[in-house]
Amino acid sequence: MASFAFYLGANALFAQAVLAFNCSIPPIYVDIHKRAVHDSPAFQYGSFIGLGTPAQNQSLWPSLSQNHTSFSSNTFCDNSTLKDCDRSTGGFYVKEDSSTFKPKGKDFQPLDKQNDSSRGLFASETVRLYTHYFETDGASQTLLEDVDIEVVVNSSTTPSIVGIGQASTILQGLVAQNKIAARTYSLYIGQGFDRAGGSVNGSNAFGGYDSGRFTGQAHSFSMNTANRNPFSVTVKDIIITETGNPNSNTSLFDAKKFPSAKQPSAFTAQITTDQYPLSLPYQITQNFIKHLDATKDNYWGDNSLKLRSQFNGTLSIVIAGDNGDFTVTLPQEVLVNASNITPIQDRTEASSAPFLLSTAFLSQVYLMADFETFKFYLAEAVQKNNIVMPETFCPKAVPSAYERPKQGAWMKQGLIGAVIGGVLGGIGIAICAYCFVLGCQRRRAEKRVERAIEKSKQSKMAQFEVEEVQSFDPPPKASKVLFWKRGKK
CATH class of the missing domain: 2.40.70.10 (Acid Proteases)
Structure with a gap:
């Protein structure tokens, strides 16, 4: 592992030595x-x-x-x-x-x-x-x-x-x-694989992030570079809520609801893609089993817990961030699938394995990592983004979500559509009327030209006509003089 430590040291020196990045390079x-x-x-x-x-x-x-x-x-x-x-x-x-x-x-x-x-x-x-x-x-x-x-x-x-x-x-x-501009990266893991049972696809963005893939504030966290997996967060609370009953919030940290000799407190968990179910502290896992009547199951080979009866509700995880708390909610279809299997993994009391916020957690979260400054950001994922909008993730910059243009009262009530439709309709009618008038004028002009041509033809024909010649009587025929009859009586 000496080579790994050397590699990390070189990365740290690289981050300190670089004064500027070419952030014009697209991701x-x-x-x-x-x-x-x-x-x-x-x-x-x-x-x-x-x-x-x-x-x-x-x-x-x-x-x-x-x-x-x-x-x-x-x-x-x-x-x-x-x-x-x-x-x-x-x-x-x-x-x-x-x-x-x-x-x-x-x-x-x-x-x-x-x-x-x-x-x-x-x-x-x-x-x-x-x-x-x-x-x-x-x-x-x-x-x-x-x-x-x-x-x-x-x-x-x-x-x-x-x-x-x-x-x-x-x-x-x-x-x-x-x-790419720098060692920055973003991930949405999606739900289109068999264990998740969903249909939403995911994405990687090397050197950037997809501003259309998340919404709201990007919450900041510091990497723990001492760990092989540096993405660590502090979990403050885990709350189960029954759908349709806002007063049913139950904290798995609640000592009154779950009296125990070992009361759970805030804990550090690593974010990972190495497995699907979450691995939580032993006492919190026991509180989950008790509250939702769960039992051990290994259908997927990952020791996920299964509920004995159907539950309609959500599970929310509250995480402490550098710029305020960040709450991630696992919806009904993620918390309990069609076979009543949950994304919570069974855990023994003696286990020393790290606590994990795994792929089930990331199915609801967009993760953005800056390995130049060793910071990462979490935000609520947009499950279905119809438009991909990659942005360069420059070191030290805070990713920002795409914001749709604000709609005024007319836009919200649909009046703008009626106005636009009326304007476009009026323009269409005006264009049709203009074309009709233009057609009529053109037809009249064509008629005038036709009449002028006809008149010109008639004039030309007149130049070639021959006047009628008057008839004259022919000259009288000359009479012959008979000399031999002259003097005859």
């Missing part, structure tokens, strides 16, 4: 949804990323703690115990088919602590980030050449990961190749 937007992936029979949910030359398309899951971006070897399922392996890896990578694959030597030191159950090889490769705003449109790509990747050969967990940790090789490579 790189990469969507998250189900798609066809290389050598897999099923559509898989994840970030739209390709690897190698020619490209082998993958669906990668974002990780806030891993630094390397990893891919599944084409032999991965030969040894893995991953459930439904051929449909769950995010795609397969065949290194022999890529002309840009360059294996790393044995002295290469990875940035992430390797899981005992995983085994892979490291290489430099060409990574292709696809920008795909709408599913019906074609995708454009951003090439990131010679970036360090891991090709996972064996693991019991999903190997296809986009590493967005403190020393993320993707972010480092994008900055080094001047493709």
Whole structure:
């Protein structure tokens, strides 16, 4: 892990030394949804990323703690115990088919602590980030050449990961190749995967954020760089509310409602994408079980609790931020699914694992991270944003949500539509009347021209006419003189 500490030290020096960033560079937007992936029979949910030359398309899951971006070897399922392996890896990578694959030597030191159950090889490769705003449109790509990747050969967990940790090789490579302004990043994980059971897609924004994806104030927090996962927050309260009964608010911290020798208090939790259910302190978990009559369940293999009877309500988490409290509410469909399974994980009293606000939490939250100043921001996510509006996330800047133009009284009451309709209708009528008058004038002009032409023709014909010649009587015929008859009596 010495190399990891060195990497973090270098990052800190880099952040202090840089006086200005080129914040005119636009961010790189990469969507998250189900798609066809290389050598897999099923559509898989994840970030739209390709690897190698020619490209082998993958669906990668974002990780806030891993630094390397990893891919599944084409032999991965030969040894893995991953459930439904051929449909769950995010795609397969065949290194022999890529002309840009360059294996790393044995002295290469990875940035992430390797899981005992995983085994892979490291290489430099060409990574292709696809920008795909709408599913019906074609995708454009951003090439990131010679970036360090891991090709996972064996693991019991999903190997296809986009590493967005403190020393993320993707972010480092994008900055080094001047493709984004700084090591900033934003994430909405979405709900379009099987465990969440929703249909809303997510997105990554490298070097920026999507101003249309969140609403309200962006709440500020400081990263805890001592942890592998630096996204830590303080949870002040957790409240369960029954729908339609505003007076039913029940705090899982309430000592009167839940008397116990070990009263719960504010606790620190890490934000993670490594699992779906939340992992809360033992006593708070017990209070949840008691209040909603929950029981242990392992249908999804993650020890989520299941309710014995249907509950219609919400769960709100109150977090202390640098600029005020931030409340995140898990709605009814997230708190209890159709099978009465909750996003709260069972926990033993002896467990020393960190408390986690996991993917279920992030399905309602937009996360924006500034690794240059080691600050991050949380805001209420807009579940369905019909317009994607990527903005450059410049270090030290506070992200701001898109604000729709304010509507006046006429706009709100629909009067502006009537006025616009009347104006447009009047303009249309005026144009029709003008065209009618113009047509009539044109027709009259054509008639005048026709009459003038006819008159001209008649004049020309008159010039060629011949007057009638008067008839004269012919001259009298001359009579012949008969001389021999002269003097005859």
